Amino acid sequence: MNIEDLHQIARIEKSKQEGFQHQIHVCVAAGCLSCGSGQLKEALEKEIARRGLDTWCRVKGVGCLGLCTAGPLLSLETAGIFYQGVKVSDVSDILEALGGAPVERLICPVNSAFFRRQVRIVLENCGRIDPERIEEYMAESGYGGLALAVSQMSPTEVIEEVSRSGLRGRGGAGFPTGLKWTSVAKASGLTKFVICNADEGDPGAFMDRSVLESDPHRVIEGMAIAGYATGASQGYIYVRAEYPLAVKRVRLALFQAERMGVLGNNIFNTSFSFNIKVRLGAGAFVCGEETALIASIEGRMGRPRPRPPFPAEFGLWEHPTLINNVETFANVPPLIRKGGRWFAGLGTEKSKGTKVFALAGKIMNTGLIEVPMGTSLRDIVFDIGGGIPRGKEFKAVQTGGPSGGCIPGQFLDMPVDYDSLAKVGSIMGSGGMIVMDESSCMVDVARFFMEFCMSESCGKCAPCRVGTRQIYDILCRITGNLSGPDDLAMLEDLCDLMKSTSLCGLGQSAPNPVLTTLRYFRDDYLSHIHDKRCLAGACKAAREVA
Amino acid sequence: MKIHPRKNVRSDLNPSRLLTFRIDERVVSAHEDESILSVARQNGISIPTLCHLDGLSERGACRLCIVEVKGVARLLPSCVTFPRQDMEIITASERVVSYRKKILELLFTERNHVCAVCVSNGHCELQNLAVELGISHVRYPYLYPRLAVDASHSRFSVDHNRCVLCLRCVRVCDEIEGAHTWDIMGRGITSRVITDLNQPWGSSETCTGCGKCVQVCPTGALSEKGKSVAEMIKRRQFLPYLQMMRGRQDESWPK
Amino acid sequence: MKDQGAPPEASVQVSSKSVEDRRLRLVNRTMQLYRNEAHALIETLHAVQESFGYLEEDVLKYVARTLRVPLSRVYAVATFYHSFSLKPPGEHTCVICMGTACYIGGSGAILDALREGEGIVSGETTSDGKVSLLVARCLGSCGLAPAGVFDGEVTGKLDSEHVLERIGRWRGHEH
Amino acid sequence: MAETITIEPITRIEGHGKITIILDDDGQVSDARFHVTQFRGFEKLCEGRPYYEMPAITERICGICPVSHALASGKACDAILGVHPPEAASLLRRLLNCGEFIQSHALSFFYLSSPDLFLGMDADPAKRNITGIIEAYPEMARDGIRLRKIGQQIIEMISGKRIHASWVVPGGVNAPLDAGHRQTMLQMIPEALEIIIRTLALFKKTLDQHREEIRTFANFPTYFMGMVDEEGNLEHVSGRLRIIDAKGHIVADAIDPADYREYIAEAVEPWSYLKFPYYKPLGFPAGIYRVGPAARLNVCNGCGTALADQEWAEFREIERGPLMSSFFNHYARLIEILFCIETMQGLLAEPAILAARVRAVAQPNFPEGVGCVEAPRGTLIHHYRVDEDGLMTWANLIVATGHNTMAMSRGVLQVAKRFITGAKITEGALNRVEALIRAFDPCLSCSTHALGQAPFTIRFMKTDGTILGET
Structure with a gap:
């Protein structure tokens, strides 16, 4: 594959798509799939074939359209119409309305703030392309960034561009991405690795899953660019086993990318070679921590080790290793294509994009x-x-x-x-x-998170191993209206201990939900402790006593 | 993860430089690849440790050896922190000492450490640390887990009630004996050291019966059979010799 | 170290040899894919879990020997990660999501209802072997909170009644 | 209409106990009970622990007689190993036991009971204590303190610590005797002898004043049990058990303690944490028997040491047959101290006592073991079962206070009936009830190990029948 081939594929794909008068996008990300979008897509396809509309109308499975609450979602690309809560029984109405007035009862207001206020870079292709076809990604300038980087930029220039953009790690801590890349690039050693952290462990977060399900090539391209910039030739995507659809789509995407030659040896006829393997997580939140993640890829228990040395100089199999998360990598291709300055124009002074x-x-x-x-x-x-x-x-x-x-x-x-x-x-x-x-008790919320941290603590360092359990016990006593007068002080004391002495980020930050709720919702605590009552009426024991 | 500065991390910086810096106001000098803990000990400054043992790889896990470094907000574990030129280290500030006490207290609440009836009473590193740090009572509630004793081995027994999960047994078995009979199962507060497939020690297929694990154990968790209360005195003289003579280049199964 | 010996497949005791071979095939393929290297352990355990439904002790020994990983290390990894189970699962599996959104949405109450109504606690299988109840950290279906998975089928916007009814149907009694 | 009097806590005994006395409508005592309000569950917590921890664990039951528990436990462990401790170890264990008898009996007699005995049961309670004794009988007070200290020093010199030394181990003891300590101990003996002879003389003079107490302190016929040696003489550590009836006839002799269950069974009553052992052939509650100092002197043929034998003969002269009143425990205690001092002298003279080999080494060979010694308060039985790895699967401890529970309860009733009549209850009367308990010197902390439900419902009732409170 060379750059000309890439453009050729994009052109062919574009014209092919333009051949259809109507493209019906059905969301086939996990959210909508669980509301039955799979059956919906099938029904649409059957009905179109039955009606012989397949020359000018086509159904396309796409990634997340965003508004999961209203699923299954469906969009008519050319007309700019969104349908929500679509059932199989709506299929014929939808097909009949094609080209005419839309089906009123299904309409989802596109000009609502939900859609209007968004600025999509990472999600630019989500809900627009079929994640299972590399050609569609290429048609949207996909792999153009990689092509540009490897053929026209030096690794240093790539890193400079990333630095200029002000991109910071999207995994949590917000470490400047350019700086991280520089460290790995500068680290000595011939073997280096790039790891994509797709072990999205936070309960209540599904950004990475959606990106991988909706636009996997974007992440692959970002990793390849990172590999070029840092001198790595092997990448790993460490993805949660709990995301089977994401795993499937990433594997398919990797297969397609290799077949197309955008991964593998001598990418775009340059000396740059890059391969990516998928590694499955196995249900351990702590593996989101860099060193634990590395241990897990190496086939071991995901227990963090003290840093320094940082993975940038001592990482996977002791080689310099770059670890970024899904969203960080997903930002890279457009950033390279459009330039760091463009990216830096978005966001605030210290948080770009x-x-x-x-x-x-x-x-x-x-x-x-x-x-x-x-x-x-x-x-x-x-x-x-x-x-x-x-x-x-x-x-x-x-x-x-x-x-x-x-x-x-x-x-x-x-x-x-x-x-x-x-x-x-x-x-x-x-x-x-x-x-x-108002119906949530913040002590209960803190207890929920502490229970999470307790069962996810790897158990290596004492402050986290025992501290999470002790804090959890105190919070249980408080929500159960069984707390004593010293519990609040002990709670704060233990939080401070964990923050200051735990080995890794999990333990150091585990007290945050407790500390913030103590700071802003102290009344919730005091009411439990002094009045034996849950202010929000959420805690069971509290209700029973009252 | 075995971090062996001499072999891996800083091999490119050979030959290692001599640095001068301060520990507790005292000017000391050391090679850049010597840990702060080891430099402090060479200079007669004691820093409490539990998971560290000379001759075994470092884990940085017990967090008792934390020290303050001027200009660094975080507390650093001295066993895996290396000095820099002109660094100023405080090993026993009020803050650090109070954290050490609390960590130790947490360890005491975690399992049922009943010194009075323990084979290691009087010869126990955990007990000694408590005495050294002046812990007379424990502020946090005891967790009282129900843990068993495994006395199935013909010569040794393991009492999980007294284990502090320092994993010295796991390391010595892997790094020195090369058997890797021990490991740690589960995670968090439910972790526990195991032999082979979590089977009775006596039925282990891999245990060589060398007893090194028993000797490196800081508490009475691992002990020789036939020893009665307060009689288990650990012998560790063998460790430096074995480490020298068996010195493995790298561990196929680092911690 | 060179002598690997014959793969001790025979040591895995299951009623029918042919069934056994089929189940081990996926496991063997995974290990071969990684040239029997030790770092393939987690991937291999995933394969064991997938084809056997849980991590059977004899299979663990087989994997340990083939990948040349210490037994205790295999057990350690198998128990460290929550995806793996050492107990055979029930006929049906119900997973309730306890992610933040689902918890806020009331999945805790669903678990309470299951405990009270059916006497099932998470991580356990009913005594009749019909249903295993698991708790997921987050299914990533927060938009549908509270969500659950019934025999692989993700279902959103659950409530206690609905869950109790489905479990009741599995166990052959009505609610 | 009944009224309940509760004496709680009973003072000057070891541990916590409570007595409930129920009065009928006429103000007459109708029932009385002796409760133990502590629960320690030692038997349960031993389960799962290695057998070799048992001496150390069980000696924590008590701070007064830890040596007895350690010895009984050590002997039970010996049985599990199937070994005989080396000669030196056997001698040293007996020597240690002497030290304990001296200090424990001294504590009971001088510190706890002498105020009642010498200042009078009806003396001002503010004075009726050890300080009162120091004022009135300074020499005796000094003697008592000194004697107890000698006992403690002996224990310390042998085992390294005054209490909880963990020195008794399965198969023997963990360190031989230091020759210098032997010398020091020998030097203490004359002084100890002087003290005890002086005290005995002093005490015998008071017997007349206590005729009423002798008549009522559990003065009723029961069986008695105690340990004797091969000749039937008094023995505390390595003898066999003998049981006599109220007339003094031997009903069972040379009982191997391992067979104790053929003779003793235990009942549980809902109102106390204590278990109620009884002599099996007679059944419950008829099989009431007593153990302890007086019981021991009742069952034996003599002490086997010169001075103690003389005192024993004089003691047994008091009544024909066994002495029934538990008041005589005080007397017996003094004789036993004398016996122990003399025994010590003999033991220290044995050349073998300094031998370095003090431990037989073995792995568990038997799944079960019984260890029995005479503790200061009476027969102490430890019975263990272990699994094949030597981990405890079951334990049963029968302690002196347990054997005596039934007698104590009946004794309380007897004393109460004699001294409490009508509406007026004097402090002196209540003190006599307590004094009876003190005569048994019960060690409640060690006797409370039966697993049962919390037993106490003490009703406070007014005469019109309304319940004022319930605990």
Whole structure:
């Protein structure tokens, strides 16, 4: 494959698509599949064939359309119409309405804030291309970034471009990507690795899954570019076994990319060679930690080890290793194609670009969104998210999963970026955003996260192994109205201990949900402790006592 | 993960440089590939440790050897931290000592450490640390797990109640004896050391019966049969010799 | 180290040899794909889990010998990761998602209802061997919270009644 | 209409106990019970532990007689191993036991009971304590303190610690005797002898004043059990059991403690954590028997040491046949101290006692083992079962206070009936009830190991029948 071939394939694909007057996009990401979009797609195909419409109309399975709550979703690309909650029985109505007035009862308002306010870079192809066909990705300039990088840029230039963009790691901590790439590039050694962390372990986050299910080639391309920039020739995608569809699509995409020659030896007729293998996670949240992830790829238990040395100099099989997460890699191809300056034009001063969030919890529009960094929480929750259902009061939004915190209403106007979130005690995390209303007890929420951390703690270091259990016990005592007067002080004491002395990020950040809820929702705690009552009425024991 | 600075991490920096820096206001000098812990000990400054044992790979897991470094916000485990020129290290600040105590207290709550009836009473590293740090009571509630004793081996027994999960047994069995009979199952608070497929030690197919695990165990978790209360005194003289004589280049199964 | 010996397939005791061979085929293929290298352990365990439904002790020994991984290490890895199970699963499997969104949406109450209504606790199989109840950390179907998986079929917007009814049907009694 | 009097806690005994006395409508005592309110569950917590931890675990049952538990436990472990400890170890174990008898009996007599005995049952309670004794009988107080200290020093010199030394181990003991310590101990003997002879003389003079107590302190016929040696003489560590009836006839002799279950069975009553052992051939509750100092002197043919034998003969002169009143426990204690001092002297003279070989080494060879010694308060039986790896699967401990429970309860009733009448209950009367218990010197902390439901319902009732409270 050379660059000319790439353009050729894109041209052929484009004209092929233009040959269809109507393209019906059916969401076949996991969310809609579980509402029956698979059957819907089949029914549509059958009906089209039966009616002999297949010359001018075609059905295409696409990745996530975003608004998971309204699934199964369907979009008519050319007409710009969205249908929601579509059933098999709606098929004939939809086909009959093609080219005419849309089916009113199924219409999903496209001009609502949910769609309007989004800026899509990572998700630009989600819901538009068939994730199981590499040609469609190529038709959308796919692999153009890789071609550009390997044929016209030196590795140093690629890294400079990434640095210039201000891209920061989307996995949680927000480490500058350019800097990370530089360290690996500069590390000595002939063998280096690139790892894509797709072990999206935060409960309540499904950004990476959606990207892998909807646009896997984007991630592959990003990894290849990283491989070129850092001098690695082997990549690994470490993906959760709990995402079978994502695994299947990534494997298929890798197969296609190899067959097309955009992976393998002498990519685009250059001396650059790059291969990618898939490794399955096996249900361990701690494997999101770099060193644990490496251990897991090596076939061992995912127990983190102290850093330094960092994976950049001492990683997979002791070789320099670059680890970025799915969304970070997914940002790379457009960044290379359009230039770091373009990317840096989006977002805030210190947080560039866009961020994908998984909106969930007590919110009207649950689903996947992508907004520029710096968008306010209020805009995300109330404008894009459509606010709280059933007229309930907003209480908090949880970001960053078990390592993050609960942000109260007083910070709704805060811009969402790495530093602002850190300032209020939370973290960006991978992008899970869970909205809670007045019916949630924040002690119970803290207990939920601590239970998670306790069962996900690898057990290597004592503060995390025993600390999570002790904190969990205290929180159980509080929600069960069995706490003593010293429990709150002990809770804070243990949180401080874990934060300061745990070995890895899991233990160091596990107290965050407790600390933020203690800070912003202390009344929830005090009511349990002093009045033996759950303010939100959520805790069972509390209800029974009252 | 075996981090062996001399062999792996800094091989490119050969020959290692001599640095001068400060530990507890004292100016010391050392090679850049000597851990802060080892430099401190050479200079007569004691830093509490539990998972560290000379002759075994480092784990950095017990977190008792944490020290403060001026200008660094995080506390660093001295067993796996290496000095830099002009670094200023404080080994026993009030903050560090209070954390060490709390960690130790957590260990005491984790399992049923009843010193009075323990074979290692009086010869126990955990007990000694508690004495050294002045722990007279434990603030946190005891968890009282129900753990069994495995006395199926003809010469040794393992009492999980007294295990602190330092994994010295696992390391010595793998790194020195080369049998890898021991490992650790499960995760988090439910982790437990096991032999082979979590079977009674006496039925292990791989155990050579060498007893090194027993000798490196810091507490009474592993002991020789026939030893009664307070009689189990561990012998570790063999470790440096064996390490030298069997010195494996790299571990096929690093921690 | 050179002598691997014959693969001790025979040591795996299952009623029918032909069934056995078929089940081990996937396991063997996985190990061969990685040239029997030790780092293939997790991938191999996935294969064992897939074809046997759980990690049978004899198969673990077989894998350990073939990949030349210490027995205790195999057991350690098998118990470290939650995807693996050492117990045979029930006839049917019900997974309830306990991700944040699902928890906020009430999946905790569903588990309570299952415990009270059917006497099932997560991680366990009913005494009649019909149903195994598992808890997932997050299915990634947060948009459909609370979500669950019934014999591989993801279902969203669950409530206690619905779940109890499905489990009841599996166990052959009505609610 | 009944009224309940509760004495709680009973003072000057080991551990925590409670007595309930129920009065009928006429204010007459109708029933009385002796409760143990502590629950320690030692038998249960031993399960799963290695057999060799048992001496150390069980000696933690008590801070007064840990040596007895360690010895009984060590002997039960010997039986599990199937070994005989080397001669030196046997001698040293007996020597250690002497030290304990001296300190424990001294504690009971001088510290706990002498205020009642010398200051009077009806003395001002503010004075009726060890400080009162120091004021009134300074020499005796000094003697008592000194004697107890001698006992403790002996224990310390042999085992390295005053209490909980973990020195008794399966198959023997864990360290030989230091020759210097032997010398020191020998030097202590004359002083100890002087003290005990002086005290015996002093005590015998008070017997007349206590005629009423002698008459009522559990003065009723029961069987008695105690350990004797091959000649039938008093023995504390390595003898066999003998049981006599109320007339003094031997009903069972030379019982191997391993066969104790043929003679003793245990009943559980809902109102106490104590178990109620009884002499099996007679059944429950008829098979009431007593153990302890007086019981031992009742069952034996003599002490086997010169001075103690003289005292024993004089003691047995008091009544024909066995002495029934448990008040005589005080007397017997002093004689036993004398016996122990003399025994020590003999043991220390044995050349073998300094031998370095003090331990027989073996792995468990038998699944079951019984160890029995005479503790200061009476016969102590440890009975263990282990699995093939030597882990405890079951334990049964019968302690002195257990054997005596039935007698104590009946004794309380007897004392109460004699001293409590009508509406007026004097402090002195209540003190006598306590004093009876103190005569048994019960070690409640070690006797509370039966697993049962929490037993106590103490009703406080007004005369009109309304229940005021229930605990």
